[in-house]
Amino acid sequence: MNFQNLLARRTQRMHVNAIREILKVASQPGMISLAGGIPAPESFPLELIAELNGRVLATYAADALQYGLTEGFPPLREALAARLSTRGIPVGAEEVLITSGSQGVLDGIGKTLISPRDQIAVESPTYLGALQAFTPYEPEYLPLVCDDDGLIPDSLEEVLKHRAVKFVYLVPNFQNPTGRTLSMPRRRTVAKIIQNYGTLLVEDDPYGDLRYEGAALPSLKSLAPENVIYIGTLSKVFAPGLRLGYCVAPLPIQNWLVLVKQGVDLHTGTYGQALAAEYIAGGYLDRHLPRIIDLYRPRKAAIIDALAHAFPDDFRWSRPEGGMFVWVEGPEGMDMLRIYTHAVENGVAYVPGQFFFVDQDQGRHTLRLNFTMADGPTLERAIALLANVMRRHG
């Protein structure tokens, strides 16, 4: 059989995930990987799972194993609505849609909204998983200019003035890959711009709870409720292996997302939703979250200190107040994809920054470092090794 002929046009546009190929070496024994984007396993409330299992079986019995509503398991929707309401997003349970990870929301949004050649505005650089979700639906991307305070509002307005944008996609808190946070004045301005232009904005907030310093900023959803789809996840504050994301969308869009989700996976796993409902409603999340923050805060400090101590003077890096990533820029002209090979030979892996740009000719001199998967001394050693590689091969 000729299988290539069977592929849909959209599939032919998809490429083997280059990062995935590159990162295969990152998991070799002895490698210090700053390339990952996953939570430390010691951040999981593993010791609580047996107790939560007991509560789930006692409370829900067979209902925890049965088919469920596409919209989500009602006790989890209630628990999330209550939590969102204390964070400036006052919603009822019926406004929360549970999805299979935040990836599930991103795919649903792409499937619901994107026709071929639709224009989607994204931060430059942006989260790769969002591009993977949207690209099969054949959009065109409009990159937005960002600096240390996140998206530059003028860049957004310029795009909205001249182009018919289906939606804007942003990660305002501790962005992946840069670790940058959209400043408070800019949040107000961005909210006003999307309201003026009647533009839909997708606010992806996987890291908002992981703040190690400074004060929490209001979500764009709270500033422009009608214009924003807010996306959250339990992957960073509970367990990514349960694949639990959620969103709060304007009602007409939520209705379409539900219809689309019926065809994609019917509903998100009930048992995992029941575990999460007990985790949140039982107060476990609020008790456990400070432990995750206490685990990551010193790691963030360690990597920033190590960069300042070891890296050459002509490098710059972001100063994240939370999340999982630091963004490093070398001098223009450096090629971090080429240097990756040398880094790996010296036992340290990272992600070359170009992969996070819609136009991969950009960002060749940048790289993303994760600081949640290694402890302080290991991070210090890794950054010292990496600094040597940069000096030798830069």
Add this chain to the structure above:
Amino acid sequence: MNFQNLLARRTQRMHVNAIREILKVASQPGMISLAGGIPAPESFPLELIAELNGRVLATYAADALQYGLTEGFPPLREALAARLSTRGIPVGAEEVLITSGSQGVLDGIGKTLISPRDQIAVESPTYLGALQAFTPYEPEYLPLVCDDDGLIPDSLEEVLKHRAVKFVYLVPNFQNPTGRTLSMPRRRTVAKIIQNYGTLLVEDDPYGDLRYEGAALPSLKSLAPENVIYIGTLSKVFAPGLRLGYCVAPLPIQNWLVLVKQGVDLHTGTYGQALAAEYIAGGYLDRHLPRIIDLYRPRKAAIIDALAHAFPDDFRWSRPEGGMFVWVEGPEGMDMLRIYTHAVENGVAYVPGQFFFVDQDQGRHTLRLNFTMADGPTLERAIALLANVMRRHG
């Protein structure tokens, strides 16, 4: 904001699930619903879950809560490969792809293969969930003619001779909605036809394990391995709430399905996969399955007996050897959607058969009955009530 303008073309083709609306009354208190398509909660191995939870935490610890491979949790892939190999599908673990329910495979196949206006051949009537998965990718459907022995091979050959078919979609065992099984001679003929025409066939087998009488028949996958994507699920033999499906596809297609799945949900929930791995590899499935069959067999007998006893002479119905459904045909000219209202008034719900046809002008005189959710005496009462409704309003 004008949300309607934001919708993708594909979304505008999707309609609120009419069955879902109709079935809202089916869950009213006091209603006997033969409309469902879900396993009886008493079929779940609820009493084993605590033990399986213990095994999962002891064996996998934090790995059961962590991000996993898109392809699936290795111990579950191994357990399913071993099980498939004893059933005429000799595969290694690396050939089994785990998905978020069998709905997840169907969506992945649609997304990977269907370009707008591609032709998909389906049994008439066919499984509604497959249509829901495929339709957003904008195919055209070619209905295939079926009788009590399932798909009529000549009908398939006629279509393949004249049309460029992307793939054929079949449910050969105890089909939803008809309960019919593709006979052994026809399996051989269908396998030969798809080999001759170099056609891809999607074999969806959710009910194969639920056989109450007769001998198991070989899968089409075992007869034409190169041409078939085989789809299985743990929803009917373990717990649908875990959303665990799987497929065995020709390798080039599997590779594309994995790439597509990365964008859709990254991977299927790890914890549920770990539970299922222990359930299968620990021998629990093989010990529990006979209990499910013993639960459903008398229900199947009860509904068939009741139909023979109560229904008018000019009605016909299928004689399923397994699965969950009986298909009833009234005399031509009857309108089971109209009669549905009367049935519900009399306390019994079913699914009007027209919804399972690509062309809903067909099948107006048909209906689908589920027999797994009610016990024998209840089924007997429901069929008696329904027979009266048919006599009064037919």
